[in-house]
Amino acid sequence: QKVSVEVLHHLEHLALVDFRDSEGVERLQKAIQFADQLHEVNTDGVEPMDSVLEDRCLYLREDDVTEGNCTKELLKNAREKVEEYFVAPPGNIPLPKLEEQDTFLQGS
Amino acid sequence: LAPWIPVVGLEIHAQISSNSKLFSGSQVQFAAPPNSLVSFFDASLPGTLPVLNRRCVEAAVMTGLALNCSINKKSLFDRKHYFYADLPAGYQITQQRVPIAVNGSLSYSLCIDNKMSQMVTKTVRIKQIQLEQDSGKSLHDDTRSQTLVDLNRAGVGLMEVVMEPDMCCGEEAAAAVRELQLILQTLGSSQAVMAEGQLRVDANVSVHHPGEPYGVRTEVKNINSMRFLAKAVDYEIQRQIEELENGGTILNETRAFDSKLGCTVPMRDKEGKQDYRFMPEPNLPPLILYDAKSLPANMNHQQVINIDWIHERLPDLPSVKREKLVEQYGILPEHSFTLLNEDGLAEFFETVVKQTQMKPKKVIGWILNDLLSYLKQHSLTVKESPVSSFLLADLLNLLEKKAISSTAAKQVLVELWKGEGKTPLEIVKEQKLELLQDQKELEQICQAVIDGQENE
Numbered sequence: 001q002k003v004s005v006e007v008l009h010h011l012e013h014l015a016l017v018d019f020r021d022s023e024g025v026e027r028l029q030k031a032i033q034f035a036d037q038l039h040e041v042n043t044d045g046v047e048p049m050d051s052v053l054e055d056r057c058l059y060l061r062e063d064d065v066t067e068g069n070c071t072k073e074l075l076k077n078a079r080e081k082v083e084e085y086f087v088a089p090p091g092n093i094p095l096p097k098l099e100e101q102d103t104f105l106q107g108s
Numbered sequence: 109l110a111p112w113i114p115v116v117g118l119e120i121h122a123q124i125s126s127n128s129k130l131f132s133g134s135q136v137q138f139a140a141p142p143n144s145l146v147s148f149f150d151a152s153l154p155g156t157l158p159v160l161n162r163r164c165v166e167a168a169v170m171t172g173l174a175l176n177c178s179i180n181k182k183s184l185f186d187r188k189h190y191f192y193a194d195l196p197a198g199y200q201i202t203q204q205r206v207p208i209a210v211n212g213s214l215s216y217s218l219c220i221d222n223k224m225s226q227m228v229t230k231t232v233r234i235k236q237i238q239l240e241q242d243s244g245k246s247l248h249d250d251t252r253s254q255t256l257v258d259l260n261r262a263g264v265g266l267m268e269v270v271m272e273p274d275m276c277c278g279e280e281a282a283a284a285v286r287e288l289q290l291i292l293q294t295l296g297s298s299q300a301v302m303a304e305g306q307l308r309v310d311a312n313v314s315v316h317h318p319g320e321p322y323g324v325r326t327e328v329k330n331i332n333s334m335r336f337l338a339k340a341v342d343y344e345i346q347r348q349i350e351e352l353e354n355g356g357t358i359l360n361e362t363r364a365f366d367s368k369l370g371c372t373v374p375m376r377d378k379e380g381k382q383d384y385r386f387m388p389e390p391n392l393p394p395l396i397l398y399d400a401k402s403l404p405a406n407m408n409h410q411q412v413i414n415i416d417w418i419h420e421r422l423p424d425l426p427s428v429k430r431e432k433l434v435e436q437y438g439i440l441p442e443h444s445f446t447l448l449n450e451d452g453l454a455e456f457f458e459t460v461v462k463q464t465q466m467k468p469k470k471v472i473g474w475i476l477n478d479l480l481s482y483l484k485q486h487s488l489t490v491k492e493s494p495v496s497s498f499l500l501a502d503l504l505n506l507l508e509k510k511a512i513s514s515t516a517a518k519q520v521l522v523e524l525w526k527g528e529g530k531t532p533l534e535i536v537k538e539q540k541l542e543l544l545q546d547q548k549e550l551e552q553i554c555q556a557v558i559d560g561q562e563n564e
Contacts, residue, residue: 014383016191050184050388058393060411063126063163066133067147074143074151074259084142085256088193090248 003029013095109353112315114345115322116281117273120288121266122298123242123306124167130241130265131158131201138304142258150263152196157391162413164265165208167297168239169397169418171267172209174291174425175234179415181397183208185239185389190382193257194244202268204386207238208395214271215427216287217445218279227442232284233272242266261305267298273312273322277345278338285309285337290426290448302333309337313344315352323348323358328372330364340365344372429454437461437468446476452490453480456497463501466508474504478521494527503532516541 008019008028019025071084080087126136134147149156172179184206187199212234220226244262246255269288275281289307292298300307314325328344331337343365348358363372398404400416424432430444433454439447447454457475461468479500483493503524507517516536523535536542544550 010383014189014385051390051393053390053393056393057411058160058395060162060165060413061128061133061159062410063128063161064133065128065135067149068134068145070146070148071141071143074146074148077151077153082254082256084144085247085258086143086193088246088255088257090250090253090255092191 003032110317112345112349112352113318114276114313114315114349115273115325116275116277116341116345117312117325118269118271118275118281118285119310119312120269120271120285121242121308121310122171122269122288122292122300124164124265124267125296125299126161126163126167126265128161129263130161130164130239132263133159134263136264137260138306140260142256143260145260146262150196150259152198158201158389160392160395161265162410164239165395165397165413166418167265167295168208168237168267169413169415170295170422171269171292171297172212172237173415173419173422174295175209175212175214175237175269177209177212177234177237179209179397180206181399181402181415182206183239183395183397185392185395186386187389188384188386190384192243192246193255194246194259194262196244196259196262200241200243201389201392202240203238205388207236208397209237210235212237214284214288214291216280216283218283219442227445230275230280230283232274232280235270235272237270238268240266240268273314278341281309281311281341282334282338286334286449287426294423294426294429305332308332311337311341311344313341313348314358315345315348323352324360326358326360326372327362328365329362329375333367336365336367339367339370340372343370347372437472439468439472443472443476446480450480450483450490456490456493459497460501460504463498464504464508466504471504474500478518482525495521495524499524499532506532506536510543510545512536512541512543516543 003025008025012018019028075081075084075086078086123136124130128134129136129147129150132147132149134150135145137145147156149158169179183203185201186204188202188204189199191198213231214234215229215231217227217229220228242261242264244257244259246257248255271284275284285307289300289302292300292307298306302308309331311328311331312325313328314323316323326344326348328340331340344363351358359374362375364375365372397413397415399414403412403414426448430441430448433439433444433447434441447457453475456479457468457472460475461471464471479493479495482488483490503517503520506512506520507514512520519539519541520532520535523530523539524532530538544553
């Protein structure tokens with residue numbers, strides 16, 4: 001079962017990845033096939049495990065102020081800043097729609 | 109034309125009142141220099157991990173208990189993914205699968221026809237309460253086409269309270285939120301000051317005809333005052349009705365309330381259905397809470413949260429406080445609402461009652477009619493009142509002893525508002541407002557008046 005172009009496009013939007021070429025898409029398909037093997041196991045009545053930490057104790061921290069006050073250090077990472085604010089574009093820049101794209105996916 | 113049934117549900121985000129953030133040790137404070145209350149974790153620098161703040165869990169448990177919820181002894185954390193400049197990690201840690209509290213209820217009261225004397229009690233079901241992170245703040249600079257980001261608020265603990273669509277109009281929504289606000293403030297789990305963004309409300313609104321399925325709903329965001337909440341909800345209900353009656357359709361969209369224009373407008377950046385790709389938060393094991401029965405024997409106390417222990421220490425909720433006021437002082441239920449609605453007014457009233465022989469039923473009139481109306485006229489809080497509870501009690505004692513008349517008492521009060529430090533007794537003497545009790549003196553005055561008449 002192949003992954004449709006619409007699904008690939010949707011994934012690129014959600015995760016901001018670029019499948020780039022047929023090899024990339026093929027790798028994705030193989031990864032899905034590999035994971036699908038899990039369906040062969042009968043899991044009726046079994047609680048799913050979502051973390052190997054599930055039996056660990058979740059550590060609770062006391063409500064004390066122990067960090068912060070490092071504005072200068074944090075802003076060192078900023079490409080652009082204005083008076084101690086990070087600068088970002090005015091809104092999310094939408095990725096081009098499928099029809100408008102000049103990429104590999106368009107051709108497939 | 110067939111009648112329309114409006115349906116209103118609410119999602120309320122209350123900032124948890126704590127010293128530090130939900131998953132990090134940076135400080136929680138309103139109005140600090142930009143990016144000064146931000147830790148490496150809050151800035152989402154690689155290699156940092158979330159560490160849960162105990163106080164935030166306690167706040168959520170208290171709130172769940174106060175709202176009659178079942179507390180989930182095991183709850184889970186998840187990641188909700190979306191891209192926005194004020195969400196540096198690209199996801200928010202929340203509780204989507206199993207939140208900390210579920211299935212509660214909130215009772216609130218409304219006045220019928222704006223008459224305080226006719227109050228009706230309504231209930232709204234609480235679907236759930238979940239712990240989650242707040243995002244940073246975006247300041248839009250349209251002139252330079254850029255957004256300035258301050259992460260001070262990023263990571264602050266929130267309790268999201270989800271109210272089922274049991275409400276039908278703006279008035280009900282506002283009343284429910286007001287009662288929730290009072291409960292949160294009484295518990296201390298949130299200061300819930302809307303003006304400081306500590307309480308934010310999103311409304312889900314739809315309309316349908318009786319007997320038909322629910323209509324398409326819209327979400328209204330950006331409501332930042334109680335007044336605007338009622339307006340926004342009512343506007344949206346009207347807009348949907350008009351749209352449908354004109355043959356149009358309602359889009360399942362997110363709209364913002366424009367307070368200047370008094371209407372809702374579609375929000376940009378929120379077009380299309382969001383796919384949040386929820387996944388379990390891999391860095392946090394399940395949150396386990398205990399009660400008296402399940403308390404583990406040899407665990408470090410600091411690592412254990414006991415639901416029963418918290419339950420025993422819950423303060424009297426507003427509804428209980430009101431009942432006690434009515435029972436203890438013989439005042440009307442609507443009076444108890446007004447007393448609790450103003451910060452400090454109930455305490456003021458009780459202090460006056462303790463210091464005066466006047467019956468509470470009479471005192472309440474002075475508190476609600478004279479004191480409160482003056483404060484409102486001058487936009488003062490009870491704490492800022494130039495007339496203290498002692499001064500008022502003094503004045504009411506003079507009235508009770510029949511040393512002055514009711515009219516004179518009001519005159520003294522006018523003088524007291526000036527806050528010049530004079531006592532009621534001093535003012536009475538200054539303005540010669542004493543009631544004459546002496547029979548002989550009264551006879552002399554009357555005689556003098558009659559004699560005066562005879563001489564004309």
